[in-house]
Amino acid sequence: MTKLTYYTATTLDGFLADPDDSLAWLLRQQIDDDGPFNYGQFIAGIGAIVMGSTTYEWVLRNDPEPWSYTVPAWVLTSRVLDIPEGADVRLASGDVRTVYSRMVEAAGGRDLWVVGGGNLAGQFADAGLLDEIIVSIAPVTLGSGKPLLPRRLDLRLAETSRNRAFVCARYQVLGRLREDR
Ligand SMILES: NC(=O)c1ccc[n+]([C@@H]2O[C@H](COP(=O)([O-])OP(=O)(O)OC[C@H]3O[C@@H](n4cnc5c(N)ncnc54)[C@H](OP(=O)(O)O)[C@@H]3O)[C@@H](O)[C@H]2O)c1
Known part of the structure; x- marks a missing residue:
């Protein structure tokens, strides 16, 4: 069964990025690339990825390579965006269920x-459609910025570890917060 994981770093107070999309606070942190919850191990099991246009434009502006992902990538946007030469990037908008079906097809049995x-x-x-969340919590608070997950959900803590500066945790998504059901 294909699994959809939200794998990300966050501040302790639940922000993905500064209000102006800076990740300077994250990129200076100590991390062991071979340690628990490392990116290499995670991406090896992934067959397709999806991101919003702000994240896409951040990657295009900041990555040393024009496009480093080797699996098909969907970018959600209402605009027409440039795609780097040779990159397998597919622009989409609207209902994420349609995108999900296409990702499953493209992933060839691997996860999303x-x-x-x-x-x-x-x-x-x-x-x-979201099965699990893996967070690496940086020892930083920002007070404001781009929120980690602006929803009310119940989760189950499935696994924890430390990777240098980061507390890492994997959660299974159970569904809407019980109090809201
Ligand atoms: N800490 C980390 O590890 C980490 C991980 C990921 C991202 N980030 C950073 O966190 C920030 C995330 O920014 P963000 O939360 O603003 O969001 P985002 O999800 O990257 O982009 C949001 C934009 O995507 C488009 N979009 C989203 N859903 C759509 C839909 N269903 N249909 C059509 N378009 C849709 C809309 O823009 P348009 O329609 O105008 O294109 C929307 O404003 C970025 O700075 C990123 O670099 C950090």
């Missing part, structure tokens, strides 16, 4: 990754 942002992960959760 919601790169971000938080509202996009929330759209998948609203549709009952």
Whole structure:
């Protein structure tokens, strides 16, 4: 069964990025690339990815390579965005259930990754399609910024570990917060 995971770093107070989309606070943190919950191990099991346009434009502006992902990528946007030469990037808009079906087809039995942002992960959760959340919590608070997951959900803590500066945790998504059902 294909699994959809929201794998991300966050501040302790639940922000993905500064209000102006800076990740300077994250990129200076100590991390062991071979340690618990490392990116290499995670991405090896992924067959398709999805992100919102703010995240996409951040990657295009900041990644040293023009496009480093080797699996098909969907970018949610209401605009027409440039795609780097040779990159397998597919622009989409509207209902994430359609995107999900196409991702499952493209992933060839491997799992799916919601790169971000938080509202996009929330759209998948609203549709009952988000299976798990893996967070690496940086030792930082920002007070404001782009929220990790602006939804009311019940989760089950499935696994925890430490990777240098980060507390890492994996949660299974149970569904809407019990108090709201
Ligand atoms: N800490 C980390 O590890 C981490 C991970 C991921 C991202 N980030 C950062 O966190 C920030 C996330 O930004 P963000 O939360 O603003 O969001 P985002 O999800 O990257 O982008 C939001 C935009 O995507 C488009 N969009 C989303 N859903 C759509 C839909 N269903 N149909 C059509 N378009 C849709 C809309 O823009 P348009 O229609 O105008 O294009 C929307 O404003 C970025 O700075 C990113 O670099 C950090």
